[in-house]
Amino acid sequence: xxxxxxxxxxxxxxxxxxxxxxxxxxxxxxxxxxxxxxxxxxxxxxxxxxxxxxxxxxxxxxxxxxxxxxxxxxxxxxxxxxxxxxxxxxxxxxxxxxxxxxxxxxxxxxx
Amino acid sequence: xxxxxxxxxxxxxxxxxxxxxxxxxxxxxxxxxxxxxxxxxxxxxxxxxxxxxxxxxxxxxxxxxxxxxxxxxxxxxxxxxxxxxxxxxxxxxxxxxxxxxxxxxxxxxxxxxx
Numbered sequence: 001x002x003x004x005x006x007x008x009x010x011x012x013x014x015x016x017x018x019x020x021x022x023x024x025x026x027x028x029x030x031x032x033x034x035x036x037x038x039x040x041x042x043x044x045x046x047x048x049x050x051x052x053x054x055x056x057x058x059x060x061x062x063x064x065x066x067x068x069x070x071x072x073x074x075x076x077x078x079x080x081x082x083x084x085x086x087x088x089x090x091x092x093x094x095x096x097x098x099x100x101x102x103x104x105x106x107x108x109x110x111x
Numbered sequence: 112x113x114x115x116x117x118x119x120x121x122x123x124x125x126x127x128x129x130x131x132x133x134x135x136x137x138x139x140x141x142x143x144x145x146x147x148x149x150x151x152x153x154x155x156x157x158x159x160x161x162x163x164x165x166x167x168x169x170x171x172x173x174x175x176x177x178x179x180x181x182x183x184x185x186x187x188x189x190x191x192x193x194x195x196x197x198x199x200x201x202x203x204x205x206x207x208x209x210x211x212x213x214x215x216x217x218x219x220x221x222x223x224x225x
Contacts, residue, residue, distance in 0.1 A: 009151070033211045045201070045216040052211050091153060097161065097208050098169060099144065103153035 002027045004094050006102035013082055014110050020067075021077045021105045023092030034068070034075045035093040038086075039104075048090070051075065082109045113137050117202050117217035124192045124224050132187040132220050134202030140215070142208040143185040144169070145177065147198040148219075154201065160185055161208045192224045 003026045013019045025034070036048040051059045051068050058066050063080045079086055087109045092102040118133045136143065144159035146169075156169030160179040174196060176188040185204075189196060199221050203214040 006153075031209075033209075035213060037213075043199070043219055045203070045214070047213040050211050050213060095209070098156060098159050098167070099203075099214060100156060100170070101146070101154040103151065 002029075002094055002096065002100050004092055004100050004102035006090075006092055006105050008105045009103070010106040010108070012108040012110055015082060015084060017082055018078060018080045019082055019107065021079075021090050021092075021107065023075045023077070023102055025073050025075065025092075025094045027073070027094065027096070029096050031096070033095040034066075035095065035099075036064070036066070036075075036077045037091045037093060037101075039089040039091065040087070045091075049077065079107075084109050084111060115202055115204055115215050115217040117200075117220050119220060120218065121221050122223070124189075124222070126192060126194060126224060128192050130189050130192065132189075132200055132202075132222070134185045134187065134217060135183050136185075136204040136215070137183065138204065138206075138215065139182060140204035140206055141182070142206070142214075143179065143202065143204045144214070145175070145185070145187045146201045146203065147171065147196075148201060149198050157187065157200075189222075194224045196222065197224045198222060 032053045034051045038046045049061045067076045089104045091104045115136045145157040146154040158177040160166045202217040205214045206212040
């Protein structure tokens with residue numbers, strides 16, 4: 001069975017700094033998809049970024065980028081120039097025929 | 112578009128009672144799923160469906176039933192509520208399974224079992 005592990009339950013960084021959230025997963029599949037979602041205190045789930053496993057190029061979305069290491073089964077999220085509005089829970093998710101989430105990392109951006 | 116609509120938003124039950132959490136989407140999405148979110152546990156998959164008439168178990172299916180008679184609706188039934196089922200429940204949908212399409216989430220149902 002697929003598993004997703006986020007090893008950092010909680011992190012704090014100063015505003016404008018860069019932060020990296022880690023995610024590893026376990027699968028025997030070759031084709032799959034990976035996502036990072038953000039959940040602010042409003043409890044909404046918001047897509048941050050996605051990556052197709054068949055693509056070697058790392059995905060980027062403005063200040064958000066990933067470091068996808070397929071052989072290592074690693075999918076970390078880098079947030080550059082962090083902002084107060086980035087404060088939230090961040091979930092890594094793995095998808096083949098179903099979608100499995102990690103336990104999340106609570107990120108605090110400090111003023 | 113309404114997106115994914117969950118009802119009710121809040122519910123309090125007594126142990127042993129049954130109830131159905133409703134989920135509807137108007138985006139013609141094939142894939143629908145139910146998660147529960149507990150502190151420190153992330154979102155755990157309860158059941159999912161890759162299309163009308165097809166359902167499958169996720170990570171924590173015990174105590175829950177689902178059906179998918181239409182593309183739009185995916186209700187979650189608690190057969191005999193237990194305090195361990197106190198949680199926030201999210202329904203989600205996406206265009207198809209095994210794709211890069213992200214899931215659209217409902218606003219959640221906060222369920223308390225006394």
